[in-house]
Amino acid sequence: xxxxxxxxxxxxxxxxxxxxxxxxxxxxxxxxxxxxxxxxxxxxxxxxxxxxxxxxxxxxxxxxxxxxxxxxxxxxxxxxxxxxxxxxxxxxxxxxxxxxxxxxxxxxxxxxxxxxxxxxxxxxxxxxxxxxxxxxxxxxxxxxxxxxxxxxxxxxxxxxxxxxxxxxxxxxxxxxxxxxxxxxxxxxxxxxxxxxxxxxxxxxxxxxxxxxxxxxxxxxxxxxxxxxxxxx
Amino acid sequence: xxxxxxxxxxxxxxxxxxxxxxxxxxxxxxxxxxxxxxxxxxxxxxxxxxxxxxxxxxxxxxxxxxxxxxxxxxxxxxxxxxxxxxxxxxxxxxxxxxxxxxxxxxxxxxxxxxxxxxxxxxxxxxxxxxxxxxxxxxxxxxxxxxxxxxxxxxxxxxxxxxxxxxxxxxxxxxxxxxxxxxxxxxxxxxxxxxxxxxxxxxxxxxxxxxxxxxxxxxxxxxxxxxxxxxxxxxxxxxxxxxxxxxxxxxxxxxxxxxxxxxxxxxxxxxxxxxxxxxxxxxxxxxxxxxxxxxxxxxxxxxxxxxxxxxxxxxxxxxxxxxxxxxxxxxxxxxxxxxxxxxxxxxxxxxxxxxxxxxxxxxxxxxxxxxxxxxxxxxxxxxxxxxxxxxxxxxxxxxxxxxxxxxxxxxxxxxxxxxxxxxxxxxxxxxxxxxxxxxxxxxxxxxxxxxxxxxxxxxxxxxxxxxxxxxxxxxxxxxx
Numbered sequence: 187x188x189x190x191x192x193x194x195x196x197x198x199x200x201x202x203x204x205x206x207x208x209x210x211x212x213x214x215x216x217x218x219x220x221x222x223x224x225x226x227x228x229x230x231x232x233x234x235x236x237x238x239x240x241x242x243x244x245x246x247x248x249x250x251x252x253x254x255x256x257x258x259x260x261x262x263x264x265x266x267x268x269x270x271x272x273x274x275x276x277x278x279x280x281x282x283x284x285x286x287x288x289x290x291x292x293x294x295x296x297x298x299x300x301x302x303x304x305x306x307x308x309x310x311x312x313x314x315x316x317x318x319x320x321x322x323x324x325x326x327x328x329x330x331x332x333x334x335x336x337x338x339x340x341x342x343x344x345x346x347x348x349x350x351x352x353x354x355x356x357x358x359x360x361x362x363x364x365x366x367x368x369x370x371x372x373x374x375x376x377x378x379x380x381x382x383x384x385x386x387x388x389x390x391x392x393x394x395x396x397x398x399x400x401x402x403x404x405x406x407x408x409x410x411x412x413x414x415x416x417x418x
Numbered sequence: 419x420x421x422x423x424x425x426x427x428x429x430x431x432x433x434x435x436x437x438x439x440x441x442x443x444x445x446x447x448x449x450x451x452x453x454x455x456x457x458x459x460x461x462x463x464x465x466x467x468x469x470x471x472x473x474x475x476x477x478x479x480x481x482x483x484x485x486x487x488x489x490x491x492x493x494x495x496x497x498x499x500x501x502x503x504x505x506x507x508x509x510x511x512x513x514x515x516x517x518x519x520x521x522x523x524x525x526x527x528x529x530x531x532x533x534x535x536x537x538x539x540x541x542x543x544x545x546x547x548x549x550x551x552x553x554x555x556x557x558x559x560x561x562x563x564x565x566x567x568x569x570x571x572x573x574x575x576x577x578x579x580x581x582x583x584x585x586x587x588x589x590x591x592x593x594x595x596x597x598x599x600x601x602x603x604x605x606x607x608x609x610x611x612x613x614x615x616x617x618x619x620x621x622x623x624x625x626x627x628x629x630x631x632x633x634x635x636x637x638x639x640x641x642x643x644x645x646x647x648x649x650x651x652x653x654x655x656x657x658x659x660x661x662x663x664x665x666x667x668x669x670x671x672x673x674x675x676x677x678x679x680x681x682x683x684x685x686x687x688x689x690x691x692x693x694x695x696x697x698x699x700x701x702x703x704x705x706x707x708x709x710x711x712x713x714x715x716x717x718x719x720x721x722x723x724x725x726x727x728x729x730x731x732x733x734x735x736x737x738x739x740x741x742x743x744x745x746x747x748x749x750x751x752x753x754x755x756x757x758x759x760x761x762x763x764x765x766x767x768x769x770x771x772x773x774x775x776x777x778x779x780x781x782x783x784x785x786x787x788x789x790x791x792x793x794x795x796x797x798x799x800x801x802x803x804x805x806x807x808x809x810x811x812x813x814x815x816x817x818x819x820x821x822x823x824x825x826x827x828x829x830x831x832x833x834x835x836x837x838x839x840x841x842x843x844x845x846x847x848x849x850x851x852x853x854x855x856x857x858x859x860x861x862x863x864x865x866x867x868x869x870x871x872x873x874x875x876x877x878x879x880x881x882x883x884x885x886x887x888x889x890x891x892x893x894x895x896x897x
Contacts, residue, residue, distance in 0.1 A: 213477070216470075216473065217470055217473070217474060220467075220469060220470035220473070221470055224467040224469070224470065225467055228728065231727060231728070240561075241561070244559055250556070250557070250559070252484055252487050252488050252557045253487065254487040255484050255487055255557075258482070258483075258484070259484065262482060262559075316483075320483075321498065322483055322486040322498060322501055323481075323483045323486075325498040325501060325504060326481045326483055326501060326503045326504050326507065327481060331481055378520075379477075380477065380478050380479055380480055380481075382477050382478050383477075383478035383480055383560055386474045386477055386478035387478065387560055387561075389470070389474040390474050390475060390478055390560040390561045390562055391560065391561035392561070393471070393555065393561055393562065393563035393566060394563075396467065396468065396470075396471040396563070396566055397563075397566065397724065397728075398467075398728055399466065399467070399688050399691070399692070399725070399728055399729070400465070400466050400467045401692065401728070401729045401731070402692075403465040403466040403467070403688060404466075404687065404688040404689025404690070404691070404692050404693070405689065405692075405693075406461075406464075406465040407458075407461045407462055407464075407465050407466070407577070407688075407689065408577075408689050410461045410464070410465070411457070411458060411461055411577055416594070418586070418589055418590045418593055418594060418690065
C-alpha cells in the first residue's frame with residue numbers, strides 16, 4: 187500500500203498536475219491564437235474595460251441575482267471558494283507545493299480548512315440535488331455532468347475523512363490513496379472537460395468580441411455553397 | 419455529453435415524420451438535409467470567426483441553468499426546449515461531434531451523437547422560438563451569449579433554405595428587388611407619403627415644410643424602418659417636428675435610392691447583415707452625408723450602430739439614434755416641450771436591441787421626464803428589460819401570432835398591466851407592432867405609441883400652433 191501511496195504522491199502527481207497545467211495552457215494559447223489571428227485589428231474596437239468590469243462584478247455575491255436562483259447561486263459561489271482555496275492553502279498541501287515548485291504559500295488554519303471543506307462538500311451535494319431533482323436542470327444534464335460533480339466531490343470527501351480518523355470508516359492508507367488518485371483524475375479532467383472553464387471563463391466572458399463579424403465572410407460562404415448564383 | 423439527446427428521446431414518438439415548421443418557408447428544402455447542414459456549417463467555420471467562440475463554449479459549458487429563469491419565452495411556456503442552454507447545446511453538440519478532434523475520436527469509440535433530420539427540424543423550430551433578446555446572457559455566470567448562438571444556428575439553417583418566408587422575401591426585395599426596401603415602397607410612393615406628411619404637419623402643427631429628399635452634403639441622412647412610412651405617420655411627424663423646431667431643417671435629408679433602415683440580416687444572416695449595411699452606407703456616400711440618423715427602430719439602430727464600424731472600417735460614418743439627437747436638442751435648449759399636455763400615466767418599454775447593451779436606456783427617460791408629469795418605469799427595465807415577444811424578427815412572421823401573444827409576449831403584457839399606465843412608449847417599429855397586438859389580445863386599457871408621437875403633441879414650435887391649441891383641436895376632432 188505504501189508503495190502505491192508513494193507512487194501516487196510522487197511521479198503520478200507530477201505527471202497529472204503537469205498535464206493539467208499544460209492542458210489549460212493549451213486552451214489559453216489556442217484561444218489567444220485564434221482570436222488574434224482571426225479577429226486581428228478588430229479587437230481594438232472592443233470595449234475591454236467594460237468587459238473586465240463586468241467580469242469582476244461577478245465576484246460580488248448576489249450582484250447578478252436572478253430571482254429564483256438564490257440557493258443554487260449561493261451553493262455554486264461557496265463551492266468555488268472552497269474548490270479554489272482548500273487545495274491551494276491547506277497546510278498539508280503547502281508542503282507539497284514547496285516540495286515540487288519551491289513556492290511558499292501562506293497556510294490556512296486547520297479549523298478554517300475543515301469548515302471550507304465541509305462547505306464545499308455540502309455545496310456539491312446541493313448542486314447534485316439540483317441536477318437530479320429539478321426538471322429544468324435535468325433536461326440539460328447528461329450523465330457526464332453528474333459524473334463530474336461526483337469527481338469534484340471525491341477528493342474533498344476523502345481528504346476530510348483521511349484527516350479525521352474518528353469519522354473515517356476505512357483505513358487511513360485506503361482513504362489517503364483514494365484522495366490522491368481522485369485528485370489526480372480530476373487534474374486530468376480539468377483541461378479536457380467543462381471544468382476547463384477555470385481558464386475558458388475569461389474567453390466565454392468576452393462574447394462581445396464575437397459580434398465583431400469578419401467583413402466579406404458572408405460573401406465567401408455563399409460563393410462556396412452556391413457558386414456564382416446569388417441565392418438569397 | 420449530448421444534452422440534447424435527452425429531450426429528443428422523450429419526444430421521439432412525435433418526431434417520426436418530418437416536422438412542419440410553425441412558420442412558412444419560401445420553398446421546402448429538398449433532399450437529405452444533414453450533409454447540406456454540415457457542409458454549410460463547415461464553410462461558415464472556414465470563412466468566419468466563430469471557431470474560437472464555439473471551441474470555448476463547447477468545452478466549458480457548465481450548464482448551471484441560471485438562464486432558465488431569465489428567458490421571458492420560457493417563463494411563459496414552461497417548456498424545457500425553451501431553456502437557452504438547451505437550445506445552445508443543440509448547435510454545440512453538432513460542433514463537438516463533427517468539428518472537434520474529441521468528437522471525432524468519440525464517434526469512433528462509442529455510440530456517439532449523430533446529426534439527424536429530426537435535429538435539424540428541431541433547430542428550425544426552437545431557434546425561431548427565441549426572440550434573440552439576449553436577456554439570458556446577463557444571467558450566465560460564464561458570460562455565454564445564447565443570442566449569438568441562436569443567430570449562428572439561424573444563419574446556418576438559412577444557408578440550407580430554412581428561414582421564415584416573411585424574413586426571406588423582405589431581404590430578397592431589399593437586396594435584389596426594384597424598390598430596395600422591405601415593404602416594397604417605390605420611390606414615387608415615398609414621395610406621395612412625404613407630401614401627405616407635409617400636409618398633415620401644416621394641418622396639425624401649422625408649419626409649412628417640404629421634406630428634404632436627396633439633398634447633398636447634409637449633416638444627417640435619415641433612415642427609419644420603411645414600414646413607419648406606411649404605419650407610423652405620427653412618429654415621423656414627431657421626428658420632423660423636432661428637426662424643424664430645433665432649426666435643423668436644412669441639415670438633414672432622406673435618400674431616394676435607399677430609405678430603409680431595416681436589416682433582417684441582424685436576425686439570421688451575417689451575409690445579408692453585411693450587404694444591407696453596405697447598401698445603406700453607399701447611399702450616405704452618394705449623398706455626401708456626414709452622419710446617419712436612425713429613426714425609432716431598435717434593430718435598425720443596433721444594426722447600423724454596431725455593424726457599420728465592423729464592416730465598413732474607416733468608411734464608417736457616425737450613427738445616431740433619433741432619441742440621442744432629440745435629447746441633445748433638449749439639453750442645448752434648441753427645443754422646448756410643454757409639461758402640461760401629457761396628463762396620462764406613461765411608461766416606457768426598452769427595445770432589447772438598444773437597451774441590452776446599455777446604449778440607450780437613460781436618454782428616453784430623461785426626455786420623457788422633461789415633459790411627462792406622471793411617468794412610471796416597468797420592472798424590470800433598462801438593460802434587464804423583458805422582450806416584447808416579437809424580437810429577432812418574430813414580429814414579422816404573422817403565422818406565429820398565437821405564439822407571440824400567448825407565449826413570447828405574455829410576460830410583457832403582464833408587466834405592462836402591472837404599471838397601470840395609459841400610454842406605453844415603445845421607440846421601435848417591431849416592438850410597437852407586437853405591443854399593439856398584445857394590448858388588443860389581452861384587452862389592456864392602454865395605448866402604444868412611439869416616443870416622438872408623444873413629443874409631437876407637446877413640442878413648442880415658434881410661429882406655429884401651440885401645443886394647447888393642438889390638443890383642443892385634437893379633442894374636437896375626436897368628438
